[in-house]
Amino acid sequence: MITLRDISKKIGARTLFEDVTITFNSGCRYGLTGPNGAGKSTLFNIILGIDEPSSGSVTLPRKVGFLKQNIAQFSEMKVIDVVITGNKRLAEALSERDALYELEITDAIGIRLGELEEIIAEEDGYSAESDAEVFLNGIGIPPEWHHKKMHSLPSDRQFRVLLCQALFGSPEALLLDEPTNHLDLESIGWLERFLHNYNGVLIVVSHDRHFLNAVTTQIADLDYETIIIYPGTRASQVQSRLREIERLEPQELKKSNIQRPYIRFYPPEKVSGQTVFKVKDISKSYDETLVFNLLNFEVSRGDKIGLIGNNGKGKTTLIKLLAGILPLDSGFIEVGHQVQIGYFPQNHSEVIDKKSNMTAFDWLKNRREGVNDQDIRSILGKMLFSGDDAFKSIAHLSGGETARLILGGIMLCNYNVLLLDEPNNHLDLEAVSALSWALEDFKGTVIVASHDRDLLNNATNKIIAFETAKPCVFEGNLEGYLAARATK
Numbered sequence: 001m002i003t004l005r006d007i008s009k010k011i012g013a014r015t016l017f018e019d020v021t022i023t024f025n026s027g028c029r030y031g032l033t034g035p036n037g038a039g040k041s042t043l044f045n046i047i048l049g050i051d052e053p054s055s056g057s058v059t060l061p062r063k064v065g066f067l068k069q070n071i072a073q074f075s076e077m078k079v080i081d082v083v084i085t086g087n088k089r090l091a092e093a094l095s096e097r098d099a100l101y102e103l104e105i106t107d108a109i110g111i112r113l114g115e116l117e118e119i120i121a122e123e124d125g126y127s128a129e130s131d132a133e134v135f136l137n138g139i140g141i142p143p144e145w146h147h148k149k150m151h152s153l154p155s156d157r158q159f160r161v162l163l164c165q166a167l168f169g170s171p172e173a174l175l176l177d178e179p180t181n182h183l184d185l186e187s188i189g190w191l192e193r194f195l196h197n198y199n200g201v202l203i204v205v206s207h208d209r210h211f212l213n214a215v216t217t218q219i220a221d222l223d224y225e226t227i228i229i230y231p232g233t234r235a236s237q238v239q240s241r242l243r244e245i246e247r248l249e250p251q252e253l254k255k256s257n258i259q260r261p262y263i264r265f266y267p268p269e270k271v272s273g274q275t276v277f278k279v280k281d282i283s284k285s286y287d288e289t290l291v292f293n294l295l296n297f298e299v300s301r302g303d304k305i306g307l308i309g310n311n312g313k314g315k316t317t318l319i320k321l322l323a324g325i326l327p328l329d330s331g332f333i334e335v336g337h338q339v340q341i342g343y344f345p346q347n348h349s350e351v352i353d354k355k356s357n358m359t360a361f362d363w364l365k366n367r368r369e370g371v372n373d374q375d376i377r378s379i380l381g382k383m384l385f386s387g388d389d390a391f392k393s394i395a396h397l398s399g400g401e402t403a404r405l406i407l408g409g410i411m412l413c414n415y416n417v418l419l420l421d422e423p424n425n426h427l428d429l430e431a432v433s434a435l436s437w438a439l440e441d442f443k444g445t446v447i448v449a450s451h452d453r454d455l456l457n458n459a460t461n462k463i464i465a466f467e468t469a470k471p472c473v474f475e476g477n478l479e480g481y482l483a484a485r486a487t488k
Helices: 040-047 079-084 088-100 107-122 125-138 155-167 185-196 209-215 235-247 315-322 360-365 373-382 387-391 399-413 429-441 453-459 478-486
Strands: 002-011 014-024 029-033 055-059 064-066 173-177 201-205 218-223 226-231 275-286 289-300 304-309 330-335 341-344 417-421 445-449 462-466 472-475
Touching (some): 014 040, 014 218, 014 226, 029 040, 029 209, 040 173, 040 201, 064 155, 079 088, 079 125, 088 125, 125 155, 155 173, 155 185, 185 209, 201 209, 209 429, 209 453, 275 315, 289 315, 304 315, 315 445, 341 399, 360 373, 373 399, 399 429, 429 453
Parallel strands (some): 029 201, 029 218, 064 173, 304 445, 304 462, 341 417, 417 445
Antiparallel strands (some): 002 055, 275 289, 462 472
C-alpha cells in the first residue's frame, strides 16, 4: 500500500493540496482525477520522491513501477533490456554480474558472484527475457524488434516499451500517468486485462473515461485542495462524489478548482453539398511503405465518422489528404460544394508556432478576418482563458491550453466540416466530455481520429476501421462495430 501523511504542496502563492492523509490499499485500483493544473503529476512526483512536498511524508512498498516519459535516456539500449530495467534490483545485479565475468575470477569475486546469483534467482531473473517478451508482444511490439536499439523504433512504440518497463517485475505498486496515450484499441484492451489481474495498488491518471471505467475500482479526486475518494466514474455514480463532499464539514472544503470549457460548434453559415468528399482510387506511400492502395469511399453531409485502427495504419494520413495538406500519389479526392474545413492536427505545431511571440488573443484574431474583439474574448472565456490569460504568449501555453485554443479557433469560424486528429490528447476529463457533447450536437460533418471510446460511441454514426490491408466502412458507432466484429 501507499500512505500519505499530512502532505501539503504549495507552488508560489498557490496551494495544490494541504494536510492530505490517505492510504491507497493493495488490491484496489484508483483513478486519480482532477482538472489540468490541479496537481496530479505533482502528486505522482511526490509519491515517487522526484519532488519534495512542502510538508508531510510518504510510505511506499519496496518495489514500485511507474511510467517514465524520457525515451531519450534509453535510446542506445536494446528494447528488451529497457523492459528488464523496470526491476531495478534485478537489472543492477545482472549488470554487475556481467561486469565481474569480464575480470579475472578471484575468491572475493566468486563470493560476490554467488550473492548476485541469489538476487537474480529471487527476482526471477532467469525467466526475465521471456517475461519481458510477453509484455512486449501483448502491447504490440513484434518479436523482430525486441533486440533492436530503442532509437530505431517509432516514438509511439518507444513509449509502449516504457509502459512494459513499468509493468515488469511484479511491482507492489503501479503509478501510470496517461498510459493509453500511445496505444491503439487492441493494446488498450490488453492493458485493461493485465490491470484487472494485477494484485498490487494501482494509481492511474487518464483522460480516457472509458478506460477509467473499465479499470478502476475507486476514484481519487484531487479537488478542494484535498483528495476525495469515491467509487467508480460512471454517470450513475456522480452522486457518490456529491455525498462524499457533503460528508465533509463545509469549513473543511476549499474552493473547487474544476473548470469546464464550453465547447460548441455553432451552425455553419454555409451548408455544404450533399456529398462532402468523394474519394476515388487513392494511393499513398512514404518511401517504400504503402499506406493506401486504391481506397474508395464517400462522405455525406451530416456524417460523423470515427477513424480507428493501429498507429501507423493511415488515420493521420487520410485526414491530411482530406484537408489538402498532403499530396496524393494517385487517384483523386473530390471536395463537395461549399465545403469549409476546420482542421485540428495531432501535432499542434502545424497550426500554432510555439516560437512566436504572438498572444492567444492575437492568434485567435488572425483566424477570422473582420472579427470583433468582443467575440474573441467570448471564445477565450469559454475556453478558460479568462482575464489576463487571454494575453498569454502562445510559446508558454501548456498542451491542454494549446488544444483548447485550437478548438476555440474552430468555434470562431463556423466551419461546416471538421477534420480532427486525436483532439482529446492533452485535454482533461471535463474538456473531453465537453468536446464529445459538442461533436454530437454539431449540425455539420465530422471526421475524427481518436482512441477515446466514449467519444467514438457518443459522437459518431459511422466507423472507418484501419485494421486490415483495406480499410472497411461500418454504419454505426464504435460499440456497434466492435459487436459486429466479435460475431465474425
